[in-house]
Amino acid sequence: MEEKKSIKSRLIEKVIIRIATIFAVFAVLLTGAYFGWKKFIKISVEKKHALVERSLEEVSELIVYKIKYSDIVSIKKKAGFLKAYSIVRYSGIIRAGIEDISKIQFTVSEDAMGVEVKLPHCVILGNEISELSVFDEKQSVFFQIAAQELFDEIKAAKLDAESDFVSEGFLNEADERALFAVKKIISALGFKRIYVSFM
Helix, strand or coil, X not given: CHHHHHHHHHHHHHHHHHHHHHHHHHHXXXXXXXXXXXXXXXXXXXXXXXXXXXXXXXXCCEXXXXXXXXXXXXXXXXXXXXXXXXXXXXXXXXXXXXXXXXXXXXXXXXXXXXXXXXXXXXXXXXXXXXXXXXXXEECCCCCCCCHHHHHHHHHHHHHHHHHHHHHCCHHHHHHHHHHHXXXXXXXXXXXXXXXXXXX
């Protein structure tokens, strides 16, 4: 009877030892898998972060909106009986976008599947004259309009045009286009969740 008890207790001991061994091996494998997966995810996040950074660095400034416009400038001068005038038509191109791409901030999610991007608001990047033509001009040898006077008038007209474009929502439209453009750049990198907003 005691022998049967002893065999039974040894059998139970062996079963308990095997179960404990299986649990220990399982715990070690699970811990190894957890830390291995964590390291894999960390490497994946770092790769995605570098990928986003490289993609954005390729663009030094992001022009997202440009409009061509035309205006007419006239200058008239009078001194006694002497008169001089000049009427000039010019075309300009005004551009808006993100001036410095390095100011964009972004965070890659812990699972490397999502990215949150914060953009600076768009600014006027340029307002240049693309074409200039004189419509009508009357000047005498003794009484003329200096080229600098004409350029100063055009410069003032350009600033007025810029101010009008801004008040009509030019920069707001540029912001919308910047959101779309950056989403497009980032989506090409394989992210499933993309959140783009302004700082």
